[in-house]
Amino acid sequence: MTDPAIQKSKNILPFQDSSSMGADLGLFNQLLQMIDGDWSDSIRGICDHIVERFDAMGVVLSIFDRQFNEFFYIVDSLPRSSREALTGNNIPLDNDSAIEAMKRLYKGNDNFLNHYIFCDKELYEMAAIYFDSDINSAQAIIDNLNLKSIVAIPVLKGHHQYECCFHIGTDRTAKSVEMEHIGDYSTQLNIALEIIFLVRELYIKATHDSLTHLFNHKQGEILLRKEIDRVERTRQPLCAVMADVDHFKKVNDSFGHQAGDQVLGFMGGLFSEKLRKCDIISRYGGEEFLLILPDTGLQHAVEVIRRIKDVLERHTFNFSGTTHSITASFGVAQFDISIHREEKELIGDADRKLYLAKQNGRNRIEF
Structure with a gap:
């Protein structure tokens, strides 16, 4: 019997592959693809399961590297209705655009990678960050999507280099008690994350100077x-x-x-x-x-x-x-x-x- 945490839902699609990866992450993504396997199915399966368990509009898992101050990995689970609503509002869903959006939101909101529930005014403020302070566009997208809250749940505590966080969108006001359910996936998720961190380390050693942390x-x-x-x-x-x-x-x-x-x-x-x-x-x-x-x-x-x-x-x-x-x-x-x-x-x-x-x-x- 398939573990429900890794069972894929047929109506849920991952981020579209981008034809041109970010210049500094192209090799990293190629390395990940070379070892694609059960670990990646596990991460996507967890995201799919969280969508179903939370009755969510979508979930995004991202990893941020403190040393290089960048998001380098992102995966999502979006029901078809959410994907169509986003693309219908001219929100690009390719991997590069998603990472760029995460950078912008992280830079503009101190709580973006902390335990937090964004709703009401704060939800509109977050959308305004995405739209470069265009309040009208922010209000329009929130209202068109019927988005009521975004729950931020960090899952990698105390790591010296990486921050890993789920962002879960809902059409209702989420409750803080729901954050505790993410702990159910920690063991399975940590195994997959260790593989990503290992690939990241190999990528950095192959492409960066160890002294200055610049490209070699x-x-x-x-x-x-x-x-x-x-x-x-x-x-x-x-x-x-x-x-x-x-x-x-x-x-x-x-x-x-x-x-x-x-x-x-x-x-x-x-x-x-x-x-x-x-x-x-x-x-x-x-x-x-x-x-x-x-x-x-x-x-x-x-x-x-x-x-x-x-x-x-x-x-x-x-x-x-x-x-x-x-x-x-x-x-x-x-x-x-x-x-x-x-x-x-x-x-x-x-x-x-x-x-x-x-x-x-x-x-x-x-x-």
């Missing part, structure tokens, strides 16, 4: 190739930036490799803070970084990099009680379809500009 050299080039493919279709601007820490060897020689690691870690954090989520940042090698700025023309890219250069120049490092300032040089190149046939040609162009910046005195931008 190989992944940076792979993602640039994808951006070039996209630009060749859309004809939108694209810029690549090569950045290099000035006199980095002197830092290592004078203050030790821990001081050098401190500088590289700061650079990674600075780029991550000042650039957009859609921008791609990789540690290209040693003290060199490759920055990829989609939908950005040359002049705008230079302005962005100048702001970063100025922040770095003003920052003071403390190496064993000694204060020290660091600068960096930058080369910026815009993709030109008539010149750059491969990603390495665009990188080479930016690298030549970086060499000029070094030759012309360092702590400057050449473009």
